[in-house]
Every structure is written in structure tokens, then in C-alpha cells.
Amino acid sequence: MINFDEEVRKFQPCLEMSQAEDAIYKNDVKDITDVLAEMLLQINSNQNE
Amino acid sequence: MECLNCGAPVLENGHCSACGMNYELLAKAYNTSNFYYNLGLDRARVRDLTGAIDALNSALKYNKQNINARNLLGLIYYEMGETVLGLTQWVISSNYLPEHNIAAKYIQEVQSDSDKLDEANQLAKQYNQALTYAKQGTKDLAFLQLKRILAAYPHFVKGYLLLALLYMDNGNFDKAKKALKRVLRIDKNNTLAVKYLNEMGVSAKDVINMKEASSRIDVDSSYTDEDQFKSDLETFVEKSLQDIDNPEKSKASYREINHNKFNLLYVSVGLILGILAFWLLILPTKLNSANKENRELQLSHSEEISKKNVAISDLEKKIEGLEKQVASVEEAKNEEKAQEEEANSAFEVIKSSIPNTAYENLCSEAGRAVNERRYSDAIEMCNAALQIQQGEVAYYYLGKAYIGNQDEEKAKVAFMNLRDNYPESTYIDEVTEYLSE
Numbered sequence: 001m002i003n004f005d006e007e008v009r010k011f012q013p014c015l016e017m018s019q020a021e022d023a024i025y026k027n028d029v030k031d032i033t034d035v036l037a038e039m040l041l042q043i044n045s046n047q048n049e
Numbered sequence: 050m051e052c053l054n055c056g057a058p059v060l061e062n063g064h065c066s067a068c069g070m071n072y073e074l075l076a077k078a079y080n081t082s083n084f085y086y087n088l089g090l091d092r093a094r095v096r097d098l099t100g101a102i103d104a105l106n107s108a109l110k111y112n113k114q115n116i117n118a119r120n121l122l123g124l125i126y127y128e129m130g131e132t133v134l135g136l137t138q139w140v141i142s143s144n145y146l147p148e149h150n151i152a153a154k155y156i157q158e159v160q161s162d163s164d165k166l167d168e169a170n171q172l173a174k175q176y177n178q179a180l181t182y183a184k185q186g187t188k189d190l191a192f193l194q195l196k197r198i199l200a201a202y203p204h205f206v207k208g209y210l211l212l213a214l215l216y217m218d219n220g221n222f223d224k225a226k227k228a229l230k231r232v233l234r235i236d237k238n239n240t241l242a243v244k245y246l247n248e249m250g251v252s253a254k255d256v257i258n259m260k261e262a263s264s265r266i267d268v269d270s271s272y273t274d275e276d277q278f279k280s281d282l283e284t285f286v287e288k289s290l291q292d293i294d295n296p297e298k299s300k301a302s303y304r305e306i307n308h309n310k311f312n313l314l315y316v317s318v319g320l321i322l323g324i325l326a327f328w329l330l331i332l333p334t335k336l337n338s339a340n341k342e343n344r345e346l347q348l349s350h351s352e353e354i355s356k357k358n359v360a361i362s363d364l365e366k367k368i369e370g371l372e373k374q375v376a377s378v379e380e381a382k383n384e385e386k387a388q389e390e391e392a393n394s395a396f397e398v399i400k401s402s403i404p405n406t407a408y409e410n411l412c413s414e415a416g417r418a419v420n421e422r423r424y425s426d427a428i429e430m431c432n433a434a435l436q437i438q439q440g441e442v443a444y445y446y447l448g449k450a451y452i453g454n455q456d457e458e459k460a461k462v463a464f465m466n467l468r469d470n471y472p473e474s475t476y477i478d479e480v481t482e483y484l485s486e
Contacts, residue, residue: 002245011207013173017169029110
């Protein structure tokens, strides 16, 4: 049987309008391109060293 | 070939001349992103919104600039009642591609109506409040808040899920199922809804049936608990029918019905029916007849009143006529009086203007009669003269005549009249002497 307290803790609050701006700026999820770019940067820096 | 990342030419070794990215890797990543977008689109089309969200998030992990995936994700959030999340996705999308992007249209549509934005914000705040109540254990307040939210925003999936959880905790599984049915209507494969249904003992087959049945729900209509009572009744009827079908359950021992137990019930039902019959059948007809009589009475009274009013107006007219007649008679009388007065005054004027010779003649005749000792003739003439006009001569001869007639008393009266009325008369010495004697 479901434990109410445990289950209700999983519920996340809704995003309010005042928090939308922050959410947009923080929405910097890395995709494959970002990962590849980072890898390239690292490789280049290693070569320079 | 151009680099998919920066647009610069790709070298022969397969790397970008500017950013150095491997073209093949990027192309694979972009293809995978598009694959997940297509998957998400397919899922969204069959209202598997949770599945679509998962697929679209995967698409964005491979290519965060996948505009279609981001726009669709925003649209799904919007459909599930999370407007702010949807707006966030659309804003990011329009930031990556400012022109020819449908996200701009979505943003404009939401922002054009300030009430809509306010409502979305209120919805988020109210839900968060309800969640806080639920976490704090004040479940009644959470119930109230959620019911209010769902009555106004019937697409809000998160709200239904929390409400279902509260009902489940309350032991009210029917109402929890009803809320979850709504969730399945909006989001067919909502994992949390399916999990809760399984927890309540709903089999997978029944969940599928529920999903099919939920398609009949008008998801735009406000959510209330009212129709849940109907479904309770339905389940009761269904259960009863099942019991009847089940021969083991429907078996019951024969028992004689004790009618004496129900006597009081029969009497009270009879009384209620009697009162109802009186109220519904007899009372209205009686009221109608009473109303009719009243109306007739009113009519007859009003007729009498109108007749009397006519008579009164006739009499008033007559009175007016008579008053006019009286006034005219009085006027005529006054005129007559005035004429009479005029006539009298004219008569007096004429009388005064005419020379009075009769008096003088009578006085001279009376003097002659006294000298000839015809005293009684003299008295008559003097009285006649005095009737015509008062004068000293007439009184003088009258007194003389009375002396001659040996009536001293009357003679004195005549001389006294002369003395009093004419003190400067020529006869005054003679008269005074006589009276002093």
C-alpha cells in the first residue's frame, strides 16, 4: 500500500511566474554538442601543455 | 559540407574548420534527436503525454536546439495545466530561433490575455499551497484548495494526482479513481496514475478499460465530486446485479413477512398521501372557486360603485344648475331693488321740484275758515295741509281752530309743535303768550 507521506514528498511544486526567468536562465542543459566541445577544449589544452 | 554546429566548412578529415567538431558524430546526435522528437510527436498524438515528455527530453539532450521538440514539449506542459513551464520552453525556443518560430505565436497568445497569465500564476500558487497543506497534514484544507483549483482548471494533471492520493489516504477509492480517470483522459499513460490504480487493486485489464471509458469524459468541463455519487450508485447497481447473477450470493432463506411491524409505517404513509392529495388536488380547486367568487364580488361592487358615481355626478350637476338659478334670482332681486331705489329718488326729486301750491291754498282756506268761525273745517284743512307738508302756518291755524272749538289741549299741542319746530316764526310771540297763560 502506498505510504502517503512518502508519496506526497515526491510531488514537486509548480513553477510560478516570478520563478520563470530563473528557470529560463538555469535551463542550460548540456547536449552532445556541448560535451564534444568540452572534450575538444580539453584535448587542445592537453596538447598545448 | 557545412558544420552543423557553427556553419563553417568541414575539412576532408571530417572535422569542422572552425570549431573542430566531428561532423559524423554531430550528424548522428542530430538524427537521434530527431528520432526522439518523432517518437514524442507520435506519443503526443495518442495522448501519451508522459511518454512524449520523456522522448522530447531525450531529443533535447541530443540537440538542445531542436526547435520542434522544444515547442512540442512546451505545448504538452501547457496542455497539462503547467503554463509557466510551457512558456519557459517556448521562450528558450524563440531565443534559439527568433524568426519563423511558432513558439513566438504561442507566447503571444498566452501573453495577449493578461487574465490568462494571472490565472496561470494563481493556479501555480494555489497548487503549491495545497501541496504544503498536504505535506503538513492539514488534508481538509488541501482537499478544499484542490477542488477549487480543479473546478477552474480541469486540465491540471498534477492537481488530480494529488487529489487522488489524498482520497486514497482517506480510503475513498471511488473518488480517487474518478480523479485518476480524468488524468488518463488527458494523459493516457500517466505512470503515477497507473501506479495508484494498481495500488487500489485495479487490474491491468481494468486500467485499459478505464482508459477507453475515460475518452467519453468532457475534459473541459469543471471537475466536481457530484457525478461521483452517480458512479457510486452505478457501482452499487452493478454489484447488486452481479450478486443476483451469482447464484451462491443470491440464495436467501424464505421468511414470512411480519406485516404488523409495518402498521405504523402504512398509517404514516397513508396520512402523508392524504395530505399530499389534499394539497395537490382539493386545495387548488377550492382556491380557484374562492378566487372566482371574489372576482365576481369585486365586479358587482365595482358596478354598483360606478352607478352611484354616475348618480352623484348627476346630482352635482343639478345642484350647480339650482345654484345658478338662485344666483340669477338674487341678481334680479337686487336689480329690482336698485330700480325701486332709483324710482324713489326720482320721485323725491320730482316731488321736491314741483311747487307745492296745495299746502298754501289749504292754509289760506283754513285761515278764512277760522275767521268765519268754521273751526271744524279749519281743523280738517290744517291736518290735510300737514299731511302734504309740515309748516308753521298750518300749525298756527290748527291751534287757532282748536281754541275756537274750545279744545285747549290740542291747541296747546299744535302751538307746542310750532314753537319747537319753528322758533323764529312770526307767530312765536302770540303762541308763547298763549302757552304761558
